[in-house]
Amino acid sequence: MSLRLLVLPHDTLADPRVAMVPEVAARLTKQGWQVQIPAGAGVAAGFPDSAYKAIGATTLTAKELAKTSAEVALTFTLPVTLPCAGAAVVIGLGTNATKGASTTMALQKLPRTTRAQALDVLSSQANLGGYAAALAVAHHLPRLMPALSTAAGSTKPAKVLVLGVGVAGLQAIATARRLGAAVSAFDIRPEVAEQIKSLGAKVIEVDGPTAEGKGGYAGTMDAAGLKTLQEKLLSFVAASDGVITTAQVPGKAAPQLVSAAAVAAMQPGSVIVDMAAASGGNVVGTKAGEVVTTPEGLTLVGETNWPGTLAQTASRFWAQNMANLLALMVRDGQLVLDDELVKAMVL
Numbered sequence: 001m002s003l004r005l006l007v008l009p010h011d012t013l014a015d016p017r018v019a020m021v022p023e024v025a026a027r028l029t030k031q032g033w034q035v036q037i038p039a040g041a042g043v044a045a046g047f048p049d050s051a052y053k054a055i056g057a058t059t060l061t062a063k064e065l066a067k068t069s070a071e072v073a074l075t076f077t078l079p080v081t082l083p084c085a086g087a088a089v090v091i092g093l094g095t096n097a098t099k100g101a102s103t104t105m106a107l108q109k110l111p112r113t114t115r116a117q118a119l120d121v122l123s124s125q126a127n128l129g130g131y132a133a134a135l136a137v138a139h140h141l142p143r144l145m146p147a148l149s150t151a152a153g154s155t156k157p158a159k160v161l162v163l164g165v166g167v168a169g170l171q172a173i174a175t176a177r178r179l180g181a182a183v184s185a186f187d188i189r190p191e192v193a194e195q196i197k198s199l200g201a202k203v204i205e206v207d208g209p210t211a212e213g214k215g216g217y218a219g220t221m222d223a224a225g226l227k228t229l230q231e232k233l234l235s236f237v238a239a240s241d242g243v244i245t246t247a248q249v250p251g252k253a254a255p256q257l258v259s260a261a262a263v264a265a266m267q268p269g270s271v272i273v274d275m276a277a278a279s280g281g282n283v284v285g286t287k288a289g290e291v292v293t294t295p296e297g298l299t300l301v302g303e304t305n306w307p308g309t310l311a312q313t314a315s316r317f318w319a320q321n322m323a324n325l326l327a328l329m330v331r332d333g334q335l336v337l338d339d340e341l342v343k344a345m346v347l
């Protein structure tokens with residue numbers, strides 16, 4: 001087999017992750033792939049050019065990139081046009097049918113099935129995001145997360161509330177629990193209650209609307225239902241030292257679960273981490289990409305790329321997801337796109 005795998009360049013200041021790491025590239029080169037990567041693409045994630053060269057990958061200057069082509073090109077966000085001579089298949093997140101590519105594959109279209117889990121970048125990155133969000137609460141909170149007894153006095157565990165219990169929410173619960181917080185959680189899908197309990201957190205139950213979407217995601221809710229939910233959650237938000245919100249609906253603006261009244265009711269020093277900031281936010285007052293301190297002394301964290309804060313591990317997970325995907329796309333040394341999971345992602 002002699003297939004070329006190209007990692008497309010991106011702005012590493014905006015996103016320090018890289019779509020292929022040396023250790024995964026090493027396995028791919030042994031399988032016959034020729035791995036090509038823009039010079040410096042992995043540096044921000046802790047992978048210097050020398051690490052790629054050591055395993056037989058080729059690093060490309062901008063001029064070399066413009067002249068090269070590949071059977072498969074990897075990226076985070078699908079470009080409108082390719083910054084290279086061409087590619088048979090371009091793989092990334094987004095909705096652009098990339099010009100200069102014979103086929104474009106959108107990773108978010110991957111079916112949410114057991115067989116697809118090994119390819120699922122949304123889940124692998126959300127897992128890390130939930131971990132990072134819990135650490136952010138601990139970082140910004142001006143008090144200890146765990147209970148502690150000393151000669152100078154004792155503290156009770158911080159109260160952390162997680163709203164939205166998908167992959168990110170479950171990891172946020174588990175991490176906050178490991179940090180010693182007393183954790184409670186809520187989701188508009190009643191069936192996730194057992195998962196919350198299994199992590200040692202308390203299930204918040206409110207007599208309000210539910211919304212089950214497709215593929216395991218939460219569904220949309222009308223304005224009246226959302227207002228009712230905000231009112232039902234207000235007292236739980238107000239009683240929390242830290243709140244982590246993760247609720248998102250694919251292709252839609254994030255639902256605002258935390259009202260301005262709920263934010264105002266929290267104690268000074270409390271922290272809210274809004275993981276949905278990039279899609280509009282779950283919290284009134286959140287600003288995408290910013291950390292806001294309210295007049296009442298609350299901290300609202302609107303980071304939009306939580307996996308990017310753990311760039312090295314996030315890159316490893318992404319690269320392994322891609323290696324698993326490539327294994328479905330090659331047969332007898334040839335690129336074949338007939339697997340049902342692969343076909344589901346083609347734009």
